[in-house]
Amino acid sequence: MVRILIKRMVMKSALSGKEKFNILLALAGIVLVFVYAYCGDSCSYLQGSLFGIDLKYLGVLFMGTLVAFSLFGLREYRLFLLSAGAGAEAFLIGFQVRHDVFCPYCLAFGAVLLLLFAINLDWGRRRLIGIFAALGLLAFVAFFNGSVTPSFAAEPLKPVFGNGRIHVRLYSDYFCGPCSRLDPEIAGPIAALVKKNSIRVTFVDTPVHQHTSLYVRYFLYALNEKKDIDYANKVRHALFLAAAMNITEREKLEEHLKKSGITYKIYDPAPTFNFLTGYLTEDKIRSTPTAVILDSGRKTVVRGSADIARAIGEIP
Structure with missing residues (x-):
């Protein structure tokens, strides 16, 4: 096998213009990956892995394999690999569109990949191209694990509202009965105090119940979409209602939030x-x-729904 490959390489020593262009584009893709990897935290827009392997490493491996296929004249293998890559890229672009967070380096890498796919496209093999593209797409649908970070996010999102002298930190759990009864009683007064800059309130969702962590995530996702005290109260009300309905699955919680008019990022x-x-x-x-x-x-610590409601009501 090695002899055959060496023989192929010798025969292809005078590479055609198309082969050189393929190699040049693949090398450009590798350069983009390294630029993205070493540009610092400020440009880490999209992070992800496939089968537990970071996409940056897979990107270098992918483009490096394309270079090897071009050097050895393995055009069919190159086309099938590019087809799988095109399917994967369709998923990744959709992932960015869905979360409304776009990584310039990722998009540039995708443009290089799709250009390579276009110049090597052979419609005579469209059936196999479709199969490999579908395999690439399905692999990412099934095994991709990714997260997004908003552009230029220097500070973490904080569930803090208002600029008042008095700081109120409110600890609650969505599955806590007294918390759910307290929430509608103090939501209005807290919003009013925030708006007249009497207080600065921090909502600290406390994961006492095993399913609270899921709810905390969606509260923060909602604030990432719209950081406003009235909207925060609306989201909290919807989450308390979901907990009362014993919703513990992510899909059902998302459906409940959608019906409640809650959008999130x-x-x-x-x-x-x-x-x-x-x-x-x-x-x-x-x-x-x-x-x-x-x-x-x-510093005053107040416990229990009745005492907390009274303490909030006494703030001027």
Whole structure:
């Protein structure tokens, strides 16, 4: 096999213009991957893996294989690999469109791949091209694991509203009965205090129940779409209602939010979780609902729905 490949390479030593162009484009794709990898955190718009392998490594492997196929004159293998790549790229472009976050380097890499596919397209093999494109698409549908980060997101999203002197940290769990009864009682007063800059409120969703983490994610996703105190209260109300209905599956929760008029934008909430965990640790939260009120250096911890409602009502 090695002898055959060497013989092919010798025979193809005088590469045609098309082969040289194929190699040049593949090398350009590799350069794009390295530029993306080393440009720093500010351009990490899209991150993902397939079969647990980072897409950056797969991109280099993909383009490197194309270079090898071009050098050895393996045109059919190159076409089938490009077909699978085109199917995968269709998925990745759709992923970016869905989340409304676009990575210039990823799109440039995709443009190079699709150009390679176009110049090597052979309609006489359209059936096999379709099969390999479908395989590439299905592989990403089944095994792709990715996350998006909004462009220029220097600071993590924080569920904080208002600029008042008094800071209220409200700890609650969507599956907590007293929390669900407290929420409609204080939502209006909190919104009014925020709007007149009397308080700064931080909603710290506390994962006491096993399914709360899912709800916390969608609360943050909703704030990533629209960060507004009235919208935050609307989302919280919808999530408390979902918990009362014992919705614990992601698909059903998404359907419930859609019916409730809640839109959201998915992002990586890990930095936000770190921010909120800091407060949970600092305030030593052991139960919900709990409110921590900080005013002029004085810290007051209030527990229980009745006492929290009373404390919120007493804020001028």
